[in-house]
Each structure stands twice: as structure tokens, then as C-alpha cells.
Amino acid sequence: MEVRINNSILALVEGDITREETDAIVNAANSRLAGGGGVDGAIHRAGGPSIMQECRKIGRCPTGQAVITTAGNLKAKYVIHTVGPVYQGGTKGEAALLKSAHLESLKLVSAKKLKSAAFPAISTGVYGYPVDEAAHIALTTIIDYLKEHADIELVRFVLFGLKTYEIFAAELKKII
Ligand code: AR6
Numbered sequence: 001m002e003v004r005i006n007n008s009i010l011a012l013v014e015g016d017i018t019r020e021e022t023d024a025i026v027n028a029a030n031s032r033l034a035g036g037g038g039v040d041g042a043i044h045r046a047g048g049p050s051i052m053q054e055c056r057k058i059g060r061c062p063t064g065q066a067v068i069t070t071a072g073n074l075k076a077k078y079v080i081h082t083v084g085p086v087y088q089g090g091t092k093g094e095a096a097l098l099k100s101a102h103l104e105s106l107k108l109v110s111a112k113k114l115k116s117a118a119f120p121a122i123s124t125g126v127y128g129y130p131v132d133e134a135a136h137i138a139l140t141t142i143i144d145y146l147k148e149h150a151d152i153e154l155v156r157f158v159l160f161g162l163k164t165y166e167i168f169a170a171e172l173k174k175i176i
Contacts, residue, residue, distance in 0.1 A: 001169045003176055005146040009154045010139075012172060014165040017158040018046035021075045023114035024068070025158075026105050028122045029081040031060055033067070038125040039160070043079060047072035051079055064100035068108045078112065080105045084123030087130070095137055098123055102141040109152060116154040121164050131164055135171040143175065 002011045017025050017039060027043045030036055033055040035044045044051055054069035061067045066082035082105045085097035101122055109117045119138065123129035142155050159165040 001172060003172065005143055007150040008146040008152055010142060010146060010172075011154065011156040012165060012168050013156060013158055014160075014162055015158045016042070016160065017118050017120050018042050018074060020118040020156070020158055022116035022118040022154065022156060023076065024078040024080050024109055024112070024117040025071070025074065025076045026066075026117060026119045026122070027079050027081045028120055028125070028127075029055075029061065029083050031063055031083045033058060033061055033081060036126070039120045043074070047074045047079065055081065064097040064104065066101065066104035066108055068112065076118070078108075078114070080108050080117070082122065084127055084129065087123065087128040090133070094123075094129065095133075098129065098134060098137045099141050102138055103145065106142065106145045106149070106152075106155075110149055113151070115152060116156070117152070118156045118158050121157070121159055121168070124164065131167045132171060135168045136175070139168070139172055139175055 050072040063083045082101040084101045085094040124131045124134045
């Protein structure tokens with residue numbers, strides 16, 4: 001599914017983000033930048049050890065913030081590592097932190113003058129965020145940003161599995 005936001009494209013696809021050819025891919029990391037399972041593990045495995053070397057130099061990334069490294073063996077040029085919140089029922093500021101994780105990632109896309117970026121469904125795996133709520137926050141944050149930043153040509157959500165894709169697509173249809 002694909003929609004146009006002024007001059008930019010917002011696309012949803014089902015797939016594996018490590019194969020993306022966008023300028024940057026976003027990683028759902030932890031605040032120690034220590035690697036882990038899920039999409040984080042997949043990115044470090046596919047990208048090779050140089051990404052972790054750069055993460056060690058950076059040190060840490062607080063929840064809701066983002067940092068950037070190069071992308072090792074991946075086709076993307078950069079990996080933006082952001083840390084989404086652990087879902088604790090929704091009353092611990094999770095929504096604001098998830099919004100911030102997306103926004104801070106987009107700010108790095110702009111700072112590096114990149115044209116395209118791919119996002120996974122941040123916080124919806126190990127961190128337990130309900131996918132429909134996370135999709136609403138992710139999509140509205142990105143749509144609002146693209147409206148103000150026409151220099152970004154493409155944001156693509158790469159969703160792992162049909163179910164996550166379908167929930168994102170349903171949320172996008174409600175928003176547009
Ligand atoms: N491509 C795209 N999406 C993927 C891929 C992939 N290759 N692999 C998994 N996903 P998660 P979180 C999806 O758990 O909830 C790590 O251990 C997955 O199906 O990766 O933010 C970190 O080190 C789900 O929809 O991230 C942190 O400790 C989504 O990516 C912690 O997990 C996010 O799931 C972060 O948890």
C-alpha cells in the first residue's frame with residue numbers, strides 16, 4: 001500500500017528490513033545499543049561487526065532518542081538506531097516516547113540530507129506495544145513530518161509478517 005503526502009511517498013510493505021535499499025534503515029534498538037533479538041539482531045547479523053563497533057563508540061541511547069551509524073554490509077547507507085518504550089499498559093508515557101523515537105529518527109534523516117528511510121514496527125515485538133496503537137502513532141508522526149519536509153522522497157514501513165502489515169494498512173486507511 002502506498003500513499004502520497006504532498007511530494008513524498010509513504011509506503012507499507014511486508015518484508016525483511018535488512019534487504020532494504022533506502023538511504024537509511026531504522027533499527028529498534030535498546031538503550032545500551034548492545035544488540036539483541038528481533039530486528040536488532042537481524043540488522044547486526046546482516047550488516048556485520050562494523051555497526052556494533054560504531055554503537056560501542058556512541059555508548060548509549062535513551063528511550064525516545066536516536067543515533068546514527070553507517071550500515072556495514074547492508075545496501076542502505078546508514079542505520080538509525082532508536083529506542084522505543086517497553087509497553088507497560090499505556091499509562092507510563094509510552095505514546096509520547098514512541099512518537100519521539102520516530103521523530104528523532106526522522107530528524108537524523110533530515111540532518112544527513114537523506115532522501116529515503118525504512119522503519120520497522122518499533123516496540124511491537126519484545127517491547128510488547130499493541131500493534132494497532134503503535135501503528136497509529138508511527139503513521140501519524142511520519143505523515144505530519146512529511147507534510148513539513150518535502151525533501152524526503154520516501155518513507156517505507158517494512159513489516160515483518162502479514163498480520164503486522166494488515167494492521168498497519170488498516171490504520172493507514174483510517175488516517176487518510
Ligand atoms: N525486518 C523487519 N521487521 C522485523 C525483522 C526484520 N528482519 N525482524 C523482526 N521484525 P523487535 P522491539 C519486527 O522485538 O519490540 C531487541 O532485542 C518484529 O516482528 O525487534 O522494539 C532489541 O535489542 C516486530 O514487528 O523490537 C531490544 O532489546 C518489530 O520488528 C528490543 O528487542 C519490532 O520487534 C526492542 O524491542
